[in-house]
Amino acid sequence: MISSSESLQNLIRELSGLPGIGNKSAARLAYYLADAPKEKVKLLVDSINKVSKNIKRCKVCFTFSDDDVCGICSDDRRDKTKIMVVENERDMLAYENIGEYKGVYHVLGGALSPLLGIGPNELKIKELMARLSDNIDEVIIATNSSIEGETTATYIAKLIKPLNIKVTRIASGVPVGGDIENVDDVTLMRAYNGRQMI
């Protein structure tokens, strides 16, 4: 990328390193930021800094949180007898957006993948097992319907079954091989409503 300004060129390079941002989007964003009111840019920069400096992982469900326990785990209105197991925070957000699920979550931090060297110890599976007490009615496994997600679902289901806790898997509404975060809300709701015993 060639530019009339070195600082703009640097910014374009930094922006094009972000996920889903190509060279042209990066240039478009950089020129937008160069022209945008300084107060607006300050708001954006402050938000980035706040997240980067202060964000932690919730001690209970391991999603991103401002405090030791996240806003969902510490919310009294959430049904603590149901735990939905997801691969990452983005999948969790996708479920939150449909507004149908009122339980809590558990973020694994990925899915089992022997090829990538991700075994049970690389995921928050031990931590999930530690959460399962008499008060848990149902564990909903909402990992992706990829090979890794299915393997992870089967693995976790086998671990939980001896504990006599109901284990369910989201229904076939989620397209096979697709990522939960890109699924439309209606399909996601169908997947949630049609969950099956495994």
Add this chain to the structure above:
Amino acid sequence: MISSSESLQNLIRELSGLPGIGNKSAARLAYYLADAPKEKVKLLVDSINKVSKNIKRCKVCFTFSDDDVCGICSDDRRDKTKIMVVENERDMLAYENIGEYKGVYHVLGGALSPLLGIGPNELKIKELMARLSDNIDEVIIATNSSIEGETTATYIAKLIKPLNIKVTRIASGVPVGGDIENVDDVTLMRAYNGRQMI
């Protein structure tokens, strides 16, 4: 958007206000930034701050610049006898990327549009005329091939013709109604090479 963290939610809202960034891309970027190494985020934030605080307009061609005169206008290797007139900095960058043009630029800051109330005084047309001296061999009008861009091209050509300076218009390679910044490099090079007298 519902999130387990207020600061993340704020960041997602700020990001989704940027051009070309929808809700899902904003969430993806926010989670990426939350998880990214702090030094990497600092580099990004520093680049944004540098651009937002220090960027100015080149006194000669009115593109973004770190100094009073931009890197292209102050480059001795550029052919100062040719001026390419573009609507904005992104179009200028698109031409720079093909590496074919060795002259200098003039950024109008838009195109004539009676509907939007953009007349000649809203664009850097007076400033372009002030640059036209005996030493200018050619003015290449590279505004978009939209109605506004064509109108602007015709308007400027009429102003320059009495000065006996060659005025050219980029060729038909640019798709009618399209934006220059989204055109592929080959088409753009053909458009440049096939420019015609107007």
